[in-house]
Amino acid sequence: MKLNWLRVEQWNRYPDLLHGFLGRQGGKSVGPYAGLNVSYRVGDDAKIVSQNVCDMKLAVGIHDGRIITMNQVHGDHIVEVKETKIKEAGEADGMVTREKDAYLGVLTADCVPILFVAPEQRIAAAVHAGWRGTLAGIAAKTVGILRKQYGVATDGIEAALGPAIGACCYEVKEDVSRPLVEKWGKLAEIALESREAKTFLDLRSLNRAILERAGIPSQQILSVGPCTCCAANDFFSYRRERKKTGRQISFIGWAP
Numbered sequence: 001m002k003l004n005w006l007r008v009e010q011w012n013r014y015p016d017l018l019h020g021f022l023g024r025q026g027g028k029s030v031g032p033y034a035g036l037n038v039s040y041r042v043g044d045d046a047k048i049v050s051q052n053v054c055d056m057k058l059a060v061g062i063h064d065g066r067i068i069t070m071n072q073v074h075g076d077h078i079v080e081v082k083e084t085k086i087k088e089a090g091e092a093d094g095m096v097t098r099e100k101d102a103y104l105g106v107l108t109a110d111c112v113p114i115l116f117v118a119p120e121q122r123i124a125a126a127v128h129a130g131w132r133g134t135l136a137g138i139a140a141k142t143v144g145i146l147r148k149q150y151g152v153a154t155d156g157i158e159a160a161l162g163p164a165i166g167a168c169c170y171e172v173k174e175d176v177s178r179p180l181v182e183k184w185g186k187l188a189e190i191a192l193e194s195r196e197a198k199t200f201l202d203l204r205s206l207n208r209a210i211l212e213r214a215g216i217p218s219q220q221i222l223s224v225g226p227c228t229c230c231a232a233n234d235f236f237s238y239r240r241e242r243k244k245t246g247r248q249i250s251f252i253g254w255a256p
């Protein structure tokens, strides 16, 4: 299987860390889901999705371990994954684990997949941040859990923001921009761009700013991959495809 598998170069120094942001290349889905759709919740044939997940796992080198996903609901609930033999962690938009051979998977098509690692403690976390999750501060909340519940110092956390819709394509109306500015103030203002009387949001840069404010050193916040809406051959995009499309997966976990 030929994958579009993006990795964080700086994380090559952790040989036991398995992670990646996958695009839509590879996989057997057809039509609007063409390629590597890994979501059972978008109307694709479940048998094909299952085959895609299976093939993809082997292609990235996960054999016995599970990729654990969530029923993502654009909220800010974060679950701690302690059981490695589950397939789904329930209704949530973020997961944290210190278990080995448990790979946390986030499904997206424009929203920001954020992968976290605390290399010293060998903890991994994965978050789904659309505008609602960003408004709720799910990225900062994850940092808070790593600090308080796992005792990780903020300078011991590294984060990577994966392929997501960019300010080039993500036009938003007041119903989105206003609450973001009310909540995040200047951080949101900087992430909003005005062009031809329209407003565009850079979700990744807003999440980066939120992570910086939460205390992660800026050089430890990486960004990987293009705008999902621009890169039609490589990524699913909810906005570009007008809702009917597949989901790509981003995953992270420590090998046993």
Ligand SMILES: [Zn+2]
Binding pocket: 165, 166, 167, 168, 169, 170, 227, 228, 229, 230, 231
């Ligand atoms: Zn774009």
